[in-house]
Amino acid sequence: MVPGRLNRLNGKxxxxxxxxxxxxxxxxxxxxxxxFPRVRVWDPYKRLGVSSDASEEEIWGARNFLLQQYSGxxxxxxxxxxxxxxxxxxxxxxxxxxxxxxxxRLKKQVEESPPWIKNLLNFVELPPTDVIFxxxxxxxxxxxxxxxxxAEGGPAFQVAVSLAACIYFLNEKTKSVxxxxxxxxxxxxxxxxxxxxxxxxxxxxxxxxxxxLELLTSLVxxxxxxxxxxxxx
Numbered sequence: 519m520v521p522g523r524l525n526r527l528n529g530k531x532x533x534x535x536x537x538x539x540x541x542x543x544x545x546x547x548x549x550x551x552x553x554f555p556r557v558r559v560w561d562p563y564k565r566l567g568v569s570s571d572a573s574e575e576e577i578w579g580a581r582n583f584l585l586q587q588y589s590g591x592x593x594x595x596x597x598x599x600x601x602x603x604x605x606x607x608x609x610x611x612x613x614x615x616x617x618x619x620x621x622x623r624l625k626k627q628v629e630e631s632p633p634w635i636k637n638l639l640n641f642v643e644l645p646p647t648d649v650i651f652x653x654x655x656x657x658x659x660x661x662x663x664x665x666x667x668x669a670e671g672g673p674a675f676q677v678a679v680s681l682a683a684c685i686y687f688l689n690e691k692t693k694s695v696x697x698x699x700x701x702x703x704x705x706x707x708x709x710x711x712x713x714x715x716x717x718x719x720x721x722x723x724x725x726x727x728x729x730x731l732e733l734l735t736s737l738v739x740x741x742x743x744x745x746x747x748x749x750x751x
Contacts, residue, residue: 554584554594562601577605643751650748656683657744661737668728673736680743681706687747701746709742710735 559565566580581602588594660680664673681702688698713735
């Protein structure tokens, strides 16, 4: 109390109150930051505000929008991320289960198929994806080369190179030049016969004037050579 000073309204002593200045650290943590209202929602789809059949793009968009809207509030960000990760994990498990079920069904169909189909499938294998694309590129290149030189002459050289490549790839798998040569020449003959039967039925307005029957048949041969050296064993 300050001596000698009285409150003029009621005659009571006037008390001078002194308050210490407030520091920024005294404010509550994240007190002024907008909080996510669906923190306690159990369903991850409802927490993100999307339907259960939403696409992956919609889920990513909802997650990014909410993180931007409630940026700075740690608990809100953690809740949004937890819901997003839960949806991703459920989607991954569903895809894995679907893939396993598909393989099981295919295996069951193979086991229940006639004996001649089983014997035929014993000669077929599925190589790695990079091997498939490399060989597909090679034979596609041969086809493009043949088309570009269609006005100059026939594709005999390109067909010979493709046959040699096919035999080389088959020999790597079978370790038998004789077997690889038989499969390679067989694929050449089958492809040429199929091309000779299919090409004449193609409407002429779909073909270039410089594309001869020999050229189009060779394109079918490249396809058969690709299949034989890639998927046969």
